[in-house]
Amino acid sequence: xSERALPPVTQLxxxxxxLIVAGGIYLSAHLPHHVPLGPAIALLTASAxxxxxxxxxxxxxxxxxxxxxxxxxxxSLLAYVVIAGMIEYAFVQDHIHGGALVVLTxxxxxFAVHVPMLxxxxxxxYEHSEGRVAA
Amino acid sequence: MADTAISAPxxxxxxxxxxxxxxxxxxxxxxxxxxLVAVAAVALIVAIASNxxxxxxxxxxxxxxxxxxxxxxxxxxxxxxxxxxxxxARVEFTTRLMPKMVLIMPTVVTLTxxxxxxxxxxxxxxxxxxxxxxxxxxxxxxxxxxxxxALGLLEPANIAVLIELKKPxxxxxxxxxxxxxxxxxxxxxxxxxxxxxxxxxxxxSG
Numbered sequence: 001x002s003e004r005a006l007p008p009v010t011q012l013x014x015x016x017x018x019l020i021v022a023g024g025i026y027l028s029a030h031l032p033h034h035v036p037l038g039p040a041i042a043l044l045t046a047s048a049x050x051x052x053x054x055x056x057x058x059x060x061x062x063x064x065x066x067x068x069x070x071x072x073x074x075x076s077l078l079a080y081v082v083i084a085g086m087i088e089y090a091f092v093q094d095h096i097h098g099g100a101l102v103v104l105t106x107x108x109x110x111f112a113v114h115v116p117m118l119x120x121x122x123x124x125x126y127e128h129s130e131g132r133v134a135a
Numbered sequence: 136m137a138d139t140a141i142s143a144p145x146x147x148x149x150x151x152x153x154x155x156x157x158x159x160x161x162x163x164x165x166x167x168x169x170x171l172v173a174v175a176a177v178a179l180i181v182a183i184a185s186n187x188x189x190x191x192x193x194x195x196x197x198x199x200x201x202x203x204x205x206x207x208x209x210x211x212x213x214x215x216x217x218x219x220x221x222x223x224a225r226v227e228f229t230t231r232l233m234p235k236m237v238l239i240m241p242t243v244v245t246l247t248x249x250x251x252x253x254x255x256x257x258x259x260x261x262x263x264x265x266x267x268x269x270x271x272x273x274x275x276x277x278x279x280x281x282x283x284x285a286l287g288l289l290e291p292a293n294i295a296v297l298i299e300l301k302k303p304x305x306x307x308x309x310x311x312x313x314x315x316x317x318x319x320x321x322x323x324x325x326x327x328x329x330x331x332x333x334x335x336x337x338x339x340s341g
Contacts, residue, residue, distance in 0.1 A: 025276060
């Protein structure tokens with residue numbers, strides 16, 4: 001299938017999610033002991049930078065199906081905000097506080113933005129494929 | 136969250152090519168099912184808030200059983216059967232199955248993981264003092280890998296396939312391309328599910 005050249009949004013998104021997950025595993029694997037937040041902050045920062053890079057790279061694409069991207073993305077965003085909210089609720093219920101809560105909350109923000117972006121991108125990249133390729 | 140269940144029934148290229156050039160009538164997200172999802176979400180919130188053993192165990196075990204069984208059954212049993220079905224039957228089955236998966240899988244995964252985490256805190260399983268802590272961390276890693284694959288590859292492809300199938304003339308090459316994602320990920324996620332079973336039975340038996 002001949003596809004137009006697009007930035008590696010999916011690959012960067014998966015790398016970003018992997019960093020978030022690694023940070024979460026790092027923090028949860030040390031409970032209940034106090035854990036240095038440095039590695040978790042580094043992983044979160046790297047993940048957030050990948051998100052920013054992804055947004056910038058995608059925003060520079062010309063003739064992208066933005067309408068489809070935002071239509072799908074906004075509903076996906078709603079779903080993932082709900083999921084992230086439930087996870088945040090569990091954190092608060094478990095009396096997580098201070099720096100760990102900040103890191104985990106920001107991780108959830110990256111998660112709740114990046115996944116809908118991946119869904120919207122995957123759908124929108126094929127928006128104008130109809131009839132382009134002979135069946 | 137998508138999973139191997141979604142990956143199981145690949146729609147053949149010819150299936151779409153031979154499909155009628157009319158918009159298929161199905162909902163990408165079944166709205167009536169959202170009520171059940173909301174009920175499950177409320178049950179989870181109540182279980183976490185009450186922090187009682189039975190509701191947490193129920194949601195974790197029921198959700199986890201559904202997650203694993205759906206993955207393995209659709210991936211290893213139903214998928215090959217679908218491959219032998221007629222083209223129109225395959226398309227019809229896919230358009231009926233995959234929208235339900237859009238609701239079912241994220242729900243059972245959320246129930247399993249959230250209730251499981253709370254249960255682990257309550258029982259002390261996730262604490263470093265637990266004798267099988269290494270196994271617990273292994274389960275975190277397994278779930279983490281599954282999450283990244285499901286969120287980054289499978290769910291976006293699942294939604295994209297459904298939207299492509301809704302078009303008056305779906306592009307068969309797009310469908311094939313997206314389904315390849317499923318096939319490659321299905322093997323990895325299947326292994327992850329087996330690993331999950333090994334870890335969880337080890338933790339349960341001590």
